[in-house]
Amino acid sequence: MSRNILILNGSPHTHGNTAALCDAFTDGAAAAGHKVSRFDLQTMNIHGCLGCMKGGKDPEHPCVQKDDMTLIYPAYRSADIVVLASPMYYWGFSSQLKAAFDRLFAVAELDPGYRNPVRDAVLLMAAEGNTPDNRKPVLDYYHALLSQLGWKDLGTVLAGGVLHSGDILKGNGHAALEEARRLGSAIL
Numbered sequence: 001m002s003r004n005i006l007i008l009n010g011s012p013h014t015h016g017n018t019a020a021l022c023d024a025f026t027d028g029a030a031a032a033g034h035k036v037s038r039f040d041l042q043t044m045n046i047h048g049c050l051g052c053m054k055g056g057k058d059p060e061h062p063c064v065q066k067d068d069m070t071l072i073y074p075a076y077r078s079a080d081i082v083v084l085a086s087p088m089y090y091w092g093f094s095s096q097l098k099a100a101f102d103r104l105f106a107v108a109e110l111d112p113g114y115r116n117p118v119r120d121a122v123l124l125m126a127a128e129g130n131t132p133d134n135r136k137p138v139l140d141y142y143h144a145l146l147s148q149l150g151w152k153d154l155g156t157v158l159a160g161g162v163l164h165s166g167d168i169l170k171g172n173g174h175a176a177l178e179e180a181r182r183l184g185s186a187i188l
């Protein structure tokens with residue numbers, strides 16, 4: 001069955017390590033017949049959530065702020081799977097990804113109980129560190145987030161040991177690229 005996949009890429013580097021993970025995942029998913037929409041958040045005008053609690057009145061334009069989130073809301077609505085892609089920043093997501101994700105709250109506001117639409121999720125991440133201790137905080141956060149939202153994890157790919165943009169492509173390419181491609185192609 002073909003599924004709609006939304007990638008939110010929170011890296012500031014359009015051709016960086018996280019982008020390469022997104023490319024590999026997309027190659028696998030597209031080859032398996034899935035439809036992928038990708039948003040490189042750094043290139044978009046997306047403001048932080050105002051916490052005004054005044055969204056959720058119009059399903060087409062759920063947020064009171066009219067910026068480039070208006071492009072993401074329709075893709076989120078039709079997505080079966082949301083891919084959270086980010087470099088690890090201070091053992092968490094980049095601010096670009098966090099800002100866009102917070103703004104999805106306007107969609108939850110359409111529901112009287114503030115329930116988010118239920119989606120499957122994937123985490124793609126690049127990081128300088130390459131130890132279990134380094135990965136733990138963000139993986140704990142990701143799994144806690146999904147558990148709170150009632151979302152299902154389809155897989156996480158964390159490319160450790162890459163600092164500079166493009167490090168992930170050096171040599172024969174980081175093993176995480178093949179992991180990301182396989183994860184994309186394994187989506188059912």
Ligand SMILES: Cc1cc2nc3c(=O)[nH]c(=O)nc-3n(C[C@H](O)[C@H](O)[C@H](O)COP(=O)(O)O)c2cc1C
Nearest residue numbers: 011016017018087088089090091127128129162163
């Ligand atoms: C502000 C900032 C914070 C970072 N924090 C971490 C961190 O907590 N742990 C880590 O392993 N790497 C950290 N890094 C390194 C990045 O995760 C790493 O350079 C990554 O490969 C960048 O991916 P990109 O090419 O997609 O931007 C940080 C880098 C920056 C600029």
